[in-house]
Amino acid sequence: MRKSLMRMTLRQLQVFGAVCESRSYSRAAEEMALTQPAVSLQIRQLEELVGQPLFEYVGKKLYLTEAAEALKRASSDIFARLDSLDMQLTDLQGSLQGQLNLAVESSAKYFVPHLFAAFRRQHPDVSLQLSVVNRAQVIKRLSDNRDDLVIMSLMPSEVALEFLPFLNNPIVAVAPPEHPLCQASRLSLQDLAAYPLLVREPGSGTRKACEEYFQQKRAHFAQTVQIASLDALREAVIAGLGVALLPRHAVTLELAHGLLRELPVDELPLYRSWCVAHARGKRLSPVAQAFFAFIRDQRAQVSALAARFGGSPPKPAAQ
CATH class of the missing domain: 3.40.190.10 (Periplasmic binding protein-like II)
Known part of the structure; x- marks a missing residue:
């Protein structure tokens, strides 16, 4: 190991981490209760010990160099x-x-x-x-x-993950109690397709699970409304903007108080397991x-x- 690396201090690594997170010397200084020149000095000393620049400006944006990425992993x-x-x-x-x-x-x-x-x-x-x-x-x-x-x-x-499934996550169809579908004693996914379907944003696990299931069941929804927040989506269903497939855990109170009704769809609930996970090899x-x-x-x-x-x-x- 290079002797220069042994002269790094934990304080220098803390300041470095703050700059990495904020991508700004001034914001890092505010977070660390330091002056901006003090932050600049700590980073300059750290660069001398590493032997390479850690940050570079492109336009007005601060970017991490390859050496900084390596140091960030090591400091973490x-x-x-x-x-x-x-x-x-x-x-x-x-x-x-x-x-x-x-x-x-x-x-x-x-x-x-x-x-x-x-x-x-x-x-x-x-x-x-x-x-x-x-x-x-x-x-x-x-x-x-x-x-x-x-x-x-x-x-x-x-x-690559180590994970443990520990709980079923039932995804169910819900609608406000005055919705026409709430009068039915039995429904299919296709029955829902005649109404607007409220969906989460791309990247949502619930949306991904539902889209894969719709494809498997060959159910097509021509009218969809995307709402990025789960809470806002739930309120949109209550307001009568459409039906939605949501985890039952997320609408327990609304179901109990009659603000929403779970629709009796033959192909539902869609069950997925909650898992607790971490990267394989993580200490x-x-x-x-x-x-x-x-x-x-x-x-x-x-x-x-x-x-x-x-x-x-x-x-x-x-x-």
Whole structure:
């Protein structure tokens, strides 16, 4: 190893990481409570130790050089190991402590806080940083090693993962109670095709699962309305703009209070499994290991918790 690399400081790597994230010396200075000249000095010293430039301006945008990308990966590993050490030391004191960095697909955001709360009852000193994104963004975060664990369905083939399926994610058709389809006692997917279908944005796991299923069932929807937010899409269904296929976990309260009705479609629910996953070969922190083990070993508790969010199947219309 080059002796110059041994002279790097953790503070320099923290400043470097802030510049990488913000792509701005001034914003990094504000985040680190430093002056901009101080940030520039830290980066210049780091470049001297590395022996190569770390950033370059193209126009007015700051870009990472190839050396910076390599240093970013190495510094992420260093800080992850330090986090792991901190957790192991506190674990030796008899109490699991630390933060779980968890990314979840947006349709899982209603259930996951309750899952973490059950875990935290066993480990009260653990905190949570939760990122809610769509499926495409989860895959990008996996590639960038941004999180300890992710929760998603439809495992991607382009990323080598270790994953554990732990919960069914039933996708159901919903409509407002005054919708004509709510009068039927039995429907097919084709019956829904006569009405506007509200869909999520490209990159959504729910949308991908539904599109693959429609293709399999040869169901074609001529009228679609794209709405990027799951919450906004749900409200659009309540407002009567169309029907939608949504995870039952996401509409439990609306079904219970009569704001939405689950349509009795023969081909539904469409079942996909929620999985907890991480990149293959990733070194998990003690907190991440404990959370993974909790999901694996407490299946009965997880299933009982999920039952509160499963909604109920549609009741046949009165004849």
